[in-house]
Amino acid sequence: MLVHLIADYGLGDLAFAEVVQRLKCYLPDAEAVLTPVPPFATLAAGFCLAQLGLNDAPPGTLIYHNVAPRRDEVAARPDNAGERLAFARLPTGVRVVGVNAGYTFSFVRDAALELRWASVPAAGSQFRSRDLFPRAVAAIALGEPDALGDALRPGDVPDPPPSCVAYVDGYGNLKTTIAARTTSLPAGARVRVRVGEVEREAVASDGSFNVAPGHLAFAPGSSGWRLAHGAVRWMELFLRGGSAWEHFGRPDVGSAIEIEPKSP
Structure with missing residues (x-):
């Protein structure tokens, strides 16, 4: 299974290795391809996942992204809470799992055949993309019951910003x-x-x-x-x-x- 991992950890950062290692505990056949984006650059993450997800891809391709600036609330965040994990199924057959932060889902919002929340807590670890999310990603990839929750509302994903x-x-x-x-x-x-x-x-x-x-x-x-x-x-x-x-x-x-x- 081809798994694109898009994140703002930094090129060659240990975090990429840790997340891939944890992901392969649940999806042993995953072939990870790493795509770094600048820190907190949700727009770049959204652009990359659309480029990969809305073009031809091998059957079963999965995109897992994590760029979570934790800017959805300005108050202090208890228990390292952050933006929630979401899911999109695209017309190409590609499945996208990632934090719905900023513009991460903006380019695929209108193309998605399905756009739902993932059934996983949004708090509990400072390193959620390693400690919490890989198990949820695997559950979605394997089609486990109750892996997905309610549909996202239209206002949950903003339009891409023009001319930038x-x-x-x-x-x-x-x-x-x-x-x-x-x-x-x-x-x-x-x-x-x-x-x-x-x-x-x-x-x-x-x-x-x-x-x-x-x-x-x-x-x-x-x-x-x-x-x-x-x-x-x-x-x-x-x-x-x-x-x-x-x-x-x-x-x-x-x-x-x-x-x-x-x-x-």
Whole structure:
């Protein structure tokens, strides 16, 4: 069974090894693939799980994610309580189990065939993703009775935020929440791009490599997925031969993006 583990523990952190070890106690055949995201970056986690869950995947694929900032309540948290564990079943057959925090389920909310709470306590350990959740993940994966609870309400999962940085890949490309179908810039048009407090000039392109080395492109990227009303593809900021992330001063996930045509 392919199990994608998306979490904000940190690349190579001991926590990944501990969670995989505990998970395999309950699912011995699990083949874990690790995907780290920045600390508390629920938007990046949601983007990653949609990219993996709404595209073709082997039968039985499971996504287990844990990014839990514990920001659903501002008061002190007794017994290490945090956001609750939820479940989604996607049209691809992929099952998603993870903490419903921030935007983690936002990109799959409307596509999900089923969206329910998991039957597991939300408190009891500072390291819930190791001590509490793996057993619940296995129970759901194995179809055990009473593993799932009530359906989530529409207001339990927010819309994805528009026009912002969703994910930064290993090359420094900025994947955005700007859908390609919402842009009408002709190829070759010069645009001003502001990410956070930094402004740069970019070239609108229909393909990232259709710009000269050293130039910044604003183009449809490699990320996207199928939905009931059609496919969605996300725009990307790409610096040919460099890092757009560095070029814009290392913006955080969630940083706002503004695109304006450049005056002649």
